[in-house]
Amino acid sequence: MLGGEAAPARARWLLLAPTALLYTVTFLVPLILLLVFSVATWDRGVIRLGFSLANYRDFFADGVTAAIFGRTVRLAALITGVCLVLGYPVAAFMRHCGPRMRLVLVVLVVSPLLTSVIVRNVAWLLILGRTGLVNTGLQAMGVVDAPLKLMYNELGVVIAVVHVYLSFMVLPIFGALISIEPALEESAASLGAKSWQVFWNVTLPLSMPGVAAGCTLVFVLSMGVYLTPVIMGGNFVVTLPMVISEVVRNQFNWANGSALALVLLLFVTVLLSASARLQRRGSES
């Protein structure tokens, strides 16, 4: 009965309508506006609508913006790598510990997300600054003669961003680890595999979907860091979001800002697609 089958299908579409409307207004329409502005031109503070690829050409040709983009990608990769190295052991420990300790670890890992970015970064100033806790302690112990440069550079940015984004690495990996059948690892061990061999040949491959998800999430988030490089990097660590903010807020050049934002969006979209494809291939094999 066609009429009977069509009615539930229509109802399903109708249920989607509020969400579709919300996404149309808050995502699709702004995206279209970004596209329109990205091909406009900036004329002494006045935006002239039209069609020009000058903003995209400048991205590659001006010798500065593409380099900043490359630096942003490098920084995001570095943050992702550090989060992976620190986060995987935490996730593995959470898998094997009791529920109470697991809850404590989850709270610890997630707690940076509960404070504002400004408060977090100001707290890091007190810890990593020239007269902060770390330098004061190291000098008092005689480990160093002069304060170490722990912030207003890339190191400070990486420390502060890893602190907050670690949870986005730990939780997906933990989710993947907890879904591994213990019997698989026990079987490998019973067949003579050493513990590192069990980990390398059984646990790690089966946890890769979680690793991929965590790395993708942290990388994408790190591509968008803005306030932390301003505070912890002393504005010497320049990321593409900082350039976009400056271009839009101080130069009133929404055409250029739109083009840069779309370049960033396209890059992240390609990355997410590639990651999803890799994960699908991994689960098929």
Next chain:
Amino acid sequence: MTHTTRTKTTTISRRRFLAGMGAAGLTTVPAVRRAAAQEEKRLIIYNFDGNLGKFYRDHWIDPFAAANGIQIDTITMTGSAPPMAKIKALVDAGKPDADVIPMQLSDYVFATRNNMLQPIAREEIPEYANLYPQFIYPHGPGMVLWCYGLAYNTEKIKDPPTAWRDLWSPAYKGKAGLNEALFEQALQMTNLAFKGKPTPVDDETFAHLKRLRPNLVSLWTTGAQAEQLLRTGEVWITPLWNGRVFKLKDEGVPLEFVVPKEGFFVRHNPFCIPKGAQHPGWAKRWLNYVCNEERQRILAEKFYYASSNRRVTYTPDVAKRVVVASPDIVARAVREDFEVILDNLPQWRKGWDAWKQS
């Protein structure tokens, strides 16, 4: 049927013309008052955050609201710059969200180029008669004159700096700061130090900046950030606004403010009314109120920001702190052309970003 229009011509004498113009001018002020009287008794103002915003609320906004029985709402800006992109969109839609907007000078140039502001006739703000002429804009009065010079820690630096060029001294290696948000002023400062004039910004400017790099700890973005750097001793010397320096000094931070001998910068905020504002009459009355001597004097005494009202006088201590306490001192400030600045911002910014990465 054809209508014939008969046109009557009248010759108007010069005397009658001038009398008519005078009468028209005199009727403007009551017209503003009548317009205000006809408007809803409400005003919406963009206000600064932090202590300056609190000051405006306590001394400029609430007293006016109480005296006139009107409701004044404020929209707090983040930092000291209004959200010009949002304001433009609202003005273009015919519905600006505020009646008065204090702006940075580059914001003002942007707003005028995009036809966002209502012109204000001189007669509509009687206090204009008491303002220095250079602070009367076609779209509103310029107020809150702040001076940009060198702040230094008196405990760490025993030999006081006297010039912008002192920032480059090897004695300040890893101890200096610079303003990222007003990077165009840093570029002009560099030019003043080595070329004697603020522009042009070119490769030579960035070559000098490259030599400054080892001295720099941080490029701070907000006044609060600069304060924190100075308080904690991370930075010993940095360009900064006079008001911030003396406020910190009053709080016990060992700082002093120096007017560099190559020249100093003075900026201010034009207070303007956007096109389509719902309460322009009250906006003009408020602007007139805050321009007056009393309101301006209180600002100078509390924040050490000089006044554009020539009737304001300062005690010797306040005069030293506001720096630009007289018209001849104002005249000695480095002249900045904000039309040129806005035109060149993209190119200067790329050079600045390239320098930071070098």
